[in-house]
Amino acid sequence: MRVMDKQSFEEAKERKFSLKYGEPYKLDKYDILILKALNKDARQSLAELSSKVKLSRDAIRNRIRKMIKAEVIHAFKPILNPPKIGYPIINYVFISLFADSPETEKKFSQYVMNHPNITYAASLIGKWDYVLYIFARNPGEFSFIMKELRQRFPKLIKDYDVYGVLEEFKYDEGAEVL
8 A cells, every 4th residue: 555545444453653762853844844744634525634734735734744754644533422432431540550460461451452442551550550441321331340350350450430422522643733
């Protein structure tokens, strides 16, 4: 697949995104303007970007290709509204673990990362070992997910807190730091 070609859903699903360290990419003022514009609306045309950034469409296309190749840009993706797709129950679950074997914690980590209702899992947040972002169709489904998690890892989970999400005011992919 060439850069900037459309991906199939299978290609997009297989692509893994992770932080890449090393020499920082040298962003100039035009790259920053492009990234900020894409962060606001990644679906805008090259012509629209051209009028905002004051560069030709070809120059913008080339800069975007370079930033994709350098892994500055990971993806162009939709931001979903979970209640509109049937998941009105959204909770952050903060979990603290007992010091168990590394194998058990690895199984836990793999389980939550592959669970279809858990879309985000971060580790090592203050006293909490994990923060999960769980979507459910109804309160019963959320309770089932939590019960299943506790039953699957009874000797690992020390404590947990649940915080319901009523409304998200901003979704940020990171371009605001530029």
